Amino acid sequence: MADASEARLRGAATLRKKSRSALIKAGREVFTERGWKKTRMDDVAAAAGVSLATAYNHFKTKGALVAAIYAELIEPLTKEVEDRYWDLEWPDLIDLYIRGLVDVVNRNPILTKCLFRAMMDDQLRVVAAPANGEQAKLPYVPMVEPLAEIIERVPRGAREAIRKADAEVLGVLSVFQQYGEFPAEMIDQQIEWFKSFVTRRV
Numbered sequence: 001m002a003d004a005s006e007a008r009l010r011g012a013a014t015l016r017k018k019s020r021s022a023l024i025k026a027g028r029e030v031f032t033e034r035g036w037k038k039t040r041m042d043d044v045a046a047a048a049g050v051s052l053a054t055a056y057n058h059f060k061t062k063g064a065l066v067a068a069i070y071a072e073l074i075e076p077l078t079k080e081v082e083d084r085y086w087d088l089e090w091p092d093l094i095d096l097y098i099r100g101l102v103d104v105v106n107r108n109p110i111l112t113k114c115l116f117r118a119m120m121d122d123q124l125r126v127v128a129a130p131a132n133g134e135q136a137k138l139p140y141v142p143m144v145e146p147l148a149e150i151i152e153r154v155p156r157g158a159r160e161a162i163r164k165a166d167a168e169v170l171g172v173l174s175v176f177q178q179y180g181e182f183p184a185e186m187i188d189q190q191i192e193w194f195k196s197f198v199t200r201r202v
Helices: 002-038 041-048 052-058 062-083 090-107 109-120 145-151 161-179 184-199
Strands: none
Touching: 002 041, 002 052, 002 062, 002 109, 041 052, 041 062, 062 090, 062 109, 062 145, 090 109, 090 145, 090 161, 090 184, 109 161, 145 161, 161 184
C-alpha cells in the first residue's frame, strides 16, 4: 500500500515538473513573439498544452512566469561563475559575469523588456529584497547573488556587497532600456567603472 502511494506521489511530481517545463518553454516563445502587453496566460497555457488552472497553479502572475524564464536564461552563466570561482582572480570573475549578463540581455531583447516591464509593474524583482519588506514576497530572478559572491573576495571591498551588486544589475538593465540593447562600446567602460566602485571604501 505504501509503495503504491509513493508511486502516485512520484508520478504526480513528474507530471508537475513536466507541466512547469512546458509552460516555461511556451512562455519564452509567446513572450518573444508578442511581448509583455499582448501576452496572456491563456495563450501560454494553450501553447504548453495545459489548462489555465494548471498554469496559474505554477505561476500566479505573468511576472512570475517571466521570472522563471529569465532565471533559466542566466543559469548557465551562474554555473560558469561557480565552476571558475577559485580559478580566476576577482577582476576576471567580474569581467566574466558582466560580459555574460550583457550577452544574455542582448540576445534576448524582448524577454529583457518583459522582465523590465514586470519589474516596473511590481510583479517580480531582480534586486535583493529589504528585510521583512513586501518585495520579498515577489518572484525573484537571481541576478545579484553571483556578483555579490565575487565582490566578497575583494580585499577591503566586500562591505555592502549586495548593495553594490544590486546597483550593477540595475545599471545594466537601465542601459539596455535606454538604448534598446547594451552597446558593445560601453561594456569595457562599465566593467572598469564597476571594479573601481567595488574597491572604493564605503
